[in-house]
Amino acid sequence: xxxxxxxxxxxxxxxxxxxxxxxxxxxxxxxxxxxxxxxxxxxxxxxxxxxxxxxxxxxxxxxxxxxxxxxxxxxxxxxxxxxxxxxxxxxxxxxxxxxxxxxxxxxxxxxxxxxxxxxxxxxxxxxxxxxxxxxxxxxxxxxxxxxxxxxxxxxxxxxxxxxxxxxxxxxxxxxxxxxxxxxxxxxxxxxxxxxxxxxxxxxxxxxxxxxxxxxxxxxxxxxxxxxxxxxxxxxxxxxxxxxxxxxxxxxxxxxxxxxxxxxxxxxxxxxxxxxxxxxxxxxxxxxxxxxxxxxxxxxxxxxxxxxxxxxxxxxxxxxxxxxxxxxxxxxxxxxxxxxxxxxxxxxxxxxxxxxxxxxxxxxxxxxxxxxxxxxxxxxxxxxxxxxxxxxxxxxxxxxxxxxxxxxxxxxxxxxxxxxxxxxxxxxxxxxxxxxxxxxxxxxxxxxxxxxxxxxxxxxxxxxxxxxxxxxxxxxxxxxx
Amino acid sequence: xxxxxxxxxxxxxxxxxxxxxxxxxxxxxxxxxxxxxxxxxxxxxxxxxxxxxxxxxxxxxxxxxxxxxxxxxxxxxxxxxxxxxxxxxxxxxxxxxxxxxxxxxxxxxxxxxxxxxxxxxxxxxxxxxxxxxxxxxxxxxxxxxxxxxxxxxxxxxxxxxxxxxxxxxxxxxxxxxxxxxxxxxxxxxxxxxxxxxxxxxxxxxxxxxxxxxxxxxxxxxxxxxxxxxxxxxxxxxxxxxxxxxxxxxxxxxxxxxxxxxxxxxxxxxxxxxxxxxxxxxxxxxxxxxxxxxxxxxxxxxxxxxxxxxxxxxxxxxxxxxxxxxxxxxxxxxxxxxxxxxxxxxxxxxxxxxxxxxxxxxxxxxxxxxxxxxxxxxxxxxxxxxxxxxxxxxxxxxxxxxxxxxxxxxxxxxxxxxxxxxxxxxxxxxxxxxxxxxxxxxxxxxxxxxx
Numbered sequence: 001x002x003x004x005x006x007x008x009x010x011x012x013x014x015x016x017x018x019x020x021x022x023x024x025x026x027x028x029x030x031x032x033x034x035x036x037x038x039x040x041x042x043x044x045x046x047x048x049x050x051x052x053x054x055x056x057x058x059x060x061x062x063x064x065x066x067x068x069x070x071x072x073x074x075x076x077x078x079x080x081x082x083x084x085x086x087x088x089x090x091x092x093x094x095x096x097x098x099x100x101x102x103x104x105x106x107x108x109x110x111x112x113x114x115x116x117x118x119x120x121x122x123x124x125x126x127x128x129x130x131x132x133x134x135x136x137x138x139x140x141x142x143x144x145x146x147x148x149x150x151x152x153x154x155x156x157x158x159x160x161x162x163x164x165x166x167x168x169x170x171x172x173x174x175x176x177x178x179x180x181x182x183x184x185x186x187x188x189x190x191x192x193x194x195x196x197x198x199x200x201x202x203x204x205x206x207x208x209x210x211x212x213x214x215x216x217x218x219x220x221x222x223x224x225x226x227x228x229x230x231x232x233x234x235x236x237x238x239x240x241x242x243x244x245x246x247x248x249x250x251x252x253x254x255x256x257x258x259x260x261x262x263x264x265x266x267x268x269x270x271x272x273x274x275x276x277x278x279x280x281x282x283x284x285x286x287x288x289x290x291x292x293x294x295x296x297x298x299x300x301x302x303x304x305x306x307x308x309x310x311x312x313x314x315x316x317x318x319x320x321x322x323x324x325x326x327x328x329x330x331x332x333x334x335x336x337x338x339x340x341x342x343x344x345x346x347x348x349x350x351x352x353x354x355x356x357x358x359x360x361x362x363x364x365x366x367x368x369x370x371x372x373x374x375x376x377x378x379x380x381x382x383x384x385x386x387x388x389x390x391x392x393x394x395x396x397x398x399x400x401x402x403x404x405x406x407x408x409x410x411x412x413x414x415x416x417x418x419x420x421x422x423x424x425x426x427x428x429x430x431x432x433x434x435x436x437x438x439x440x441x442x443x444x445x446x447x448x449x450x451x452x453x454x455x456x457x458x459x460x461x462x463x464x465x466x467x468x469x470x471x472x473x474x475x476x477x478x479x480x
Numbered sequence: 481x482x483x484x485x486x487x488x489x490x491x492x493x494x495x496x497x498x499x500x501x502x503x504x505x506x507x508x509x510x511x512x513x514x515x516x517x518x519x520x521x522x523x524x525x526x527x528x529x530x531x532x533x534x535x536x537x538x539x540x541x542x543x544x545x546x547x548x549x550x551x552x553x554x555x556x557x558x559x560x561x562x563x564x565x566x567x568x569x570x571x572x573x574x575x576x577x578x579x580x581x582x583x584x585x586x587x588x589x590x591x592x593x594x595x596x597x598x599x600x601x602x603x604x605x606x607x608x609x610x611x612x613x614x615x616x617x618x619x620x621x622x623x624x625x626x627x628x629x630x631x632x633x634x635x636x637x638x639x640x641x642x643x644x645x646x647x648x649x650x651x652x653x654x655x656x657x658x659x660x661x662x663x664x665x666x667x668x669x670x671x672x673x674x675x676x677x678x679x680x681x682x683x684x685x686x687x688x689x690x691x692x693x694x695x696x697x698x699x700x701x702x703x704x705x706x707x708x709x710x711x712x713x714x715x716x717x718x719x720x721x722x723x724x725x726x727x728x729x730x731x732x733x734x735x736x737x738x739x740x741x742x743x744x745x746x747x748x749x750x751x752x753x754x755x756x757x758x759x760x761x762x763x764x765x766x767x768x769x770x771x772x773x774x775x776x777x778x779x780x781x782x783x784x785x786x787x788x789x790x791x792x793x794x795x796x797x798x799x800x801x802x803x804x805x806x807x808x809x810x811x812x813x814x815x816x817x818x819x820x821x822x823x824x825x826x827x828x829x830x831x832x833x834x835x836x837x838x839x840x841x842x843x844x845x846x847x848x849x850x851x852x853x854x855x856x857x858x859x860x861x862x863x864x865x866x867x868x869x870x871x872x873x874x875x876x877x878x879x880x881x882x883x884x885x886x887x888x889x890x891x892x893x894x895x896x897x898x899x900x901x902x903x904x905x906x907x908x909x910x911x912x913x914x915x916x917x918x919x920x921x922x923x924x925x926x927x928x929x930x
Contacts, residue, residue, distance in 0.1 A: 033809050039570045041809035043545035044562055046555075049530065061600075062526040066549045079527055086600035087515075087522040090608055120569045128571075142729045178729050185731045185852055265518040267622035267654055271843065271861075274929075352528045389848035391880075393859040398880055398928035400857050402849045420850045424880070424926055455516055455624045456526070457905065478882050478925045 001068070005050070005157040008073045012054060013159050015081060019055040019097060021158040022077075023309060024048075024068070025351035030116060033146040034127035036135060040144075042120075049351035053310075054080040058094025059087035064352040097332040098341045100312055102158075106165040107306025110299065111202035115149040115171050118203045123147055126211060127175075133215035134177040139223045141185070145175035146195065147206060148449070154309075162311040170302065170461060171205045172198030172447055175215070179222035186225035186419060188404055190214045192243045193386050198447025198461065199300045221405060224417055231406055231421035233477035237381035238423055239374060239470045242438075244403055245364060246446035246464035247387045252427045253285075253292050254362040254462070256396035257319045258345075258453075259328040261357075263337065269455050271394025274427070275325060277338060283325040286431030291365040292320040294329055295465075296344060301361035302447030302463035305347075309355035312344035319362070323432070329357050349458035356454050361445060363465030367437030371468050374436050376412040382476055383407045383414060384421060400424040400478065423476045430471060438467035481596075481631060482509060484643045491533075491635055494556045500537035500564045502579045504636040506765050506804055508532045510908075511596075512628035515603040520611045520620045522604060534805040535563040538579060541572040545805045577792035582639040583769050585762040586754050591629075592670040595647035598627040606651075606676055613680035614655045619687055621680070623653035627671060630908045634767035642767040648759060650903045653680060654862055655687035659930075660875055662686025663841050663862035665708065667903040667911055669759060686840060686863035690875025695927065696866065698879060702836030702893070703922040704829050704867070709839045709860075711902035711912040714749070714817045716847035716856060717885060722751070722775050724790035724801075725811025726851065733854040733886060737781040743885075744892035745778040746822060751785055751801070751814035753910060757899065758816040761909040766802040773799045773814070779890075787812035815910030822895025822915060829894055829918045831870040837879075837924075838865040838872065854885040859928065880926035891920035 005022040012020040026048045033041040050073060051064040061084030065076040127145040134143035150170040157163055174196015176189040191197045191209055199205045240248060256273040260266055263277070275283065286292075296314035298304055305314055310332055319327045328338065329345040334357065346355040375383070389402035406421035407414045443465055451460045482490075491505050509531045516524040533556060534547040544566025548559040603625050614621035627649045634642040649671035655662045663686065664679040705713075721732040729735075733742070753761050753770035763769055766788055774782035786794065787802035790812050801812035830838065840863030849855045857880065864876045896916040903911045 031806075035809070038573045038575060039543075040573070040575075041545065041806075042543075042566050042570055043547065043806045044566065045547045045806065046559070047549050049549065059522065060525060062524070064527070065529045066531060067529070067551075076529070083513075083525045083527060083600045086604040087525040089601070089604040090517065090521045090611060092519075092521050120566075124570065178731065180730045183736055183852065185729070185735075187731075263519075264620075264622065264656075265523050267518050267656070268516060268624050268652055352530055354524055354526050389846040389857065391844045391846040391857045391859065393878060393880070393928045394843045394861050395928070395930060397930075398859060398878075398926055400880060400882065400926070402846075422849060422882075426928070455524075456512070456514055456528075456626075 001155055004070055004073060005155060007070060008077050009157050009159055011074055012077050017054050017056045017081065019159055021053050021156060021310065023051045023351060024155040026153045027350065028151040031148045032123055032127060033144065034131050035144045036142060037128050037131045039124060047350065051348065051351045052077050052080045053354065054084045055095055056081050056084040057088035059084050059091050060095060061087060062354045095333055096336060098335045100332055100342060102161045103307060103311060103313060104163045105306065109168040109200045111169040113203040115203040116151055130175050130211050130215050133212065134219045137219060137223060139179050139181060140177045140219060141180035142178040147173035156311055158311055164307045164311055166306050168200055168305060169202055170198060170200050171202055172196055172449060173206055175211065177219050177222045179226050181226045184226055186222055188218045188222035188225065189386055190218045192446060193388060193404060195449060198302045198449045200302060200304045201300045225405060225419045228417040228419040231418040231477040235473050235475050237378055237470065237472050238474045238476060239378060239381060239383045239468055241385040241468050242442060242444055242466045243446050244384055244387050245466035245469055247390060249292060249362055249364050249464045249466055250448055251390060251392045252396060252399055253319060254359040257328050258357045259330045259334040262328065263334060266453065270453055274395040274397050279325060280338065281326055284323055284432065285320050285325040285428055286323040287434045288322050289367055289437055290320055290323045290431050290434050293318050293363050293365060294360050295363055296360035298361040298363065298445055298465060301445045302449065302461045303360035308344040308346045309348045310346040312342045315344045317343040329359065331357050347460055349460055353458045356458060358453065358460045359451060359462040361463040361465060364437065366440040366443040366467050369436050369438045371438050371442050374438060374468065374470055375409060375414060378409045378470065379411055381409040383409055384423060397427050399427065421476065422478050423474050424478055425474055433472045434469055435472060436470040443467040481629060481645065487631065487633060494560055495635055495637060497557060498537065498560055498564065498637065500539050500567060502538035502637050504536040504579050506534040507633040509631040510628060512626065513600065514624055514626040515607055516624040517607050517611065518622040520615060522607060525600060535560045536805040537563040537567045539567040541574060541576045542567045542570045543573060543576055547806055575789055575793055577788050579636045579638055580640060580766050580768050580788055585642060585769050588760045588762050590644055590646040590669055590760060592647045595627050595649045595669065595671040596629045598671055610653055610676055610680045613684050617684055617688060619655045619657050619684060621653060621655055623651065625651045634763065634765060636767065640767035642763045644762060646908050648907050649674060650907060651676060651679065653683045655683040657687050657691050659692050660687050660690040661862045662690065663708065665902065667901050667907065689872060690863050690865060693875035693877045695877045698924040698927050700921055700923050702833055702920055704833060704838045704916060704918050706840050706916050707900040707914040708841035708902055710819060710914045710917060712842045712845050713856060713885060714912055714914065715904055716845050718814050718817055720847040720851040721854065722784055723811045723813045724784050724786050727784040728790060728793060731851050733852055734775065734781050734784060738783060740781050741779050742781050743776060743779040743889040746892040746895055747776055747779050747889050748820035749776045750774045750818050751816050752818055753816040758913045759911045764800045764802040765804045768798045768800040768802065770800040785812045785814050815906050818913045819915055821897050821899050823897055824894045826896040826898050826916050829896055829916055830867055830872065832894060833867045833870060833918060836867050837876065838867050856885055857882040877930060878928050879924040881923060882925035883923040888919055888922050893918040893920050
């Protein structure tokens with residue numbers, strides 16, 4: 001395959017393009033889902049092809065094909081050139097790329113137990129046993145457990161001489177139970193909602209999740225939610241558990257620090273960003289204890305890789321330092337606008353998609369608190385656990401999140417459970433009200449396998465290191 | 481385009497080699513292109529040639545699914561063998577009813593040469609004209625223009641042979657000033673049916689009229705929701721309540737409510753893949769013909785859509801709404817959602833409002849807060865206006881709404897007689913067909929700074 005891509009690059013060089021890269025991707029996927037002790041779905045998928053990106057006449061063109069013969073690749077390269085020339089019809093300034101070190105390398109993610117070599121029976125047996133436990137009460141209407149595994153091989157070749165191979169394995173899974181009574185339904189999940197938790201590791205990650213150890217609690221909490229009180233409407237102190245903090249970071253820091261959004265090039269779908277270039281190194285985004293970092297090197301993170309999809313090496317970049325907005329996620333095209341080089345966040349959802357600025361592992365760095373001390377230190381508040389709903393405006397200011405379950409905190413002790421709990425805020429006001437982040441004992445990198453962006457839509461695998469954190473004077477209980 | 485005869489000849493040969501009791505092949509071949517623009521220039525411009533081939537093998541009541549994007553015969557054979565091997569490793573699924581039997585399909589014209597033949601230069605030319613509309617007002621323009629050609633086929637060992645070629649063209653555009661924005665969009669099987677200039681003029685006019693927006697206190701207001709806003713609500717309700725899975729899990733607002741009146745009797749919502757006001761398509765991804773399905777009829781709960789497996793659980797028949805085999809565990813889903821139009825001319829809706837808010841569209845809706853009570857939340861975007869004494873008096877800063885769809889749509893004052901098509905992520909096989917609606921009560925729960 002490398003020879004075919006190099007031949008294609010040589011042909012494009014001969015045509016005088018300013019820059020081009022060819023990216024071959026082969027992705028295997030296996031997914032299993034068990035519902036109420038029956039195998040509801042077991043599928044495998046193989047997806048292979050080549051995407052060719054060309055910079056000609058000062059503008060971009062991209063074409064991709066699933067047919068990887070030399071003749072088809074040349075045809076696709078010619079199409080990418082034709083598209084670039086069409087793009088140039090509306091060009092203002094020619095695209096300029098930041099300088100970048102050229103790499104010839106092979107990166108492999110850490111995997112102790114290849115999930116594709118683990119017996120199907122073992123996987124199905126675990127999922128069936130989990131739903132057996134969840135369904136032990138007649139109040140549980142549905143129990144569903146699932147696992148997904150990916151094995152991705154990439155080859156990147158550019159006109160600048162880059163030759164980068166990457167082999168990445170991803171594993172993830174989780175489960176939920178839906179309790180039902182008198183027209184009301186409530187859901188509880190483990191280890192996270194919407195599919196569970198995901199990582200760039202092997203099947204050892206699934207084993208470490210210890211699915212069965214948590215199934216009884218999940219079942220009983222789903223049932224308890226049916227009789228729980230609705231979340232009150234008021235302003236109060238809140239403690240947000242780590243998985244929900246991961247999504248809070250995702251929506252209110254990860255997306256608005258994508259430089260392409262800040263420059264307006266995502267307007268047509270997901271919107272812009274209030275964190276505009278004039279605010280860099282000036283905006284007090286959060287309180288002094290808020291430190292958020294983009295780190296594509298975090299061990300096992302779902303946003304961990306060796307090189308991004310335009311050949312930049314994985315990096316660690318501060319975004320928020322002691323509450324100050326200090327950095328963006330950038331690309332070779334956007335970084336020069338803020339006088340920087342790319343920090344390596346251009347990622348494509350497969351061979352058939354153009355690389356875009358995407359989150360890697362966007363991590364809220366751990367603080368000093370033990371969770372038990374933080375709850376004990378809270379006189380009156382609410383503890384929010386596991387995401388249920390999410391929404392944020394198109395500049396990432398006004399957000400509203402709902403959770404599966406919440407608990408009242410009274411005089412430093414967790415009390416009664418609340419259902420359908422929500423909280424809402426304005427991003428910088430919210431982060432400036434943060435007065436505590438828990439320590440590394442409570443910090444975990446949560447995989448988010450469903451981050452949407454771009455047209456055509458691209459679904460990216462990203463992650464967020466997060467620990468429970470406390471916020472003051474937050475509006476809660478807005479749900480109708 | 482491969483073409484029906486050549487495609488079937490290839491796939492029939494593979495199907496004949498199956499060792500499973502029953503076998504299904506779903507083929508989706510696609511040549512698609514999209515030109516994206518922002519800050520009044522084209523910044524992303526892509527084309528893709530791809531196929532998806534799904535094999536579903538059935539051994540007894542065991543089901544295995546494998547898929548590939550390679551049309552190489554050996555790869556197809558291997559994928560078929562993989563799906564059979566997966567089926568053999570599983571326990572029996574008592575809820576699997578077997579593959580559908582052959583059926584007749586309505587003949588529909590869903591392919592258009594103009595759309596299929598639209599080149600990158602053609603798209604760039606259209607975009608240039610769209611941008612020029614904004615430039616005249618010193619605004620910028622952002623959006624995307626796409627055209628695609630798909631071939632969709634379903635074959636199974638019981639004799640199902642379904643094939644349909646389709647084209648779709650879609651455009652969206654956001655005109656932007658320093659303080660405002662305005663949105664318009666269009667979708668059609670035939671690109672020449674889209675009036676790009678008129679849409680650009682609409683986006684620019686909305687941007688112009690909403691400059692220097694005023695703040696309004698969140699609370700309960702009369703609203704006019706334009707078709708894009710309602711289409712976004714329908715997309716979520718389709719996902720959390722009109723699908724078979726949430727209905728059967730008990731989380732849909734329709735669960736246990738069939739026959740009960742839930743909204744104003746002016747509200748009728750249904751799915752109909754055969755109505756040419758939508759982007760029609762004759763069958764689902766199991767090869768079952770599409771049927772018209774009412775979710776709400778004059779405000780009364782009527783039902784949901786089904787695929788074969790979901791229908792088997794309910795002891796009913798598939799309505800022709802199966803997803804692709806890899807997504808089948810998510811249950812059946814509507815692809816051609818309609819809200820029935822009313823009798824009022826669209827411009828008269830505004831004339832009939834004493835004081836209220838006109839919403840062009842919503843952003844980032846979510847329907848998971850309390851789906852049993854149909855609670856949705858989201859932000860207004862790209863054209864929110866204050867209406868007083870039957871006239872638009874100016875732009876408003878954007879607002880968050882959090883409200884029950886059932887509560888809000890029990891307060892319908894009027895519905896426009898005109899409908900608009902709005903595309904969604906399943907645009908090859910359907911779209912939303914939606915009027916504008918004047919509601920007597922809609923709850924805004926928060927505000928933002930722009």
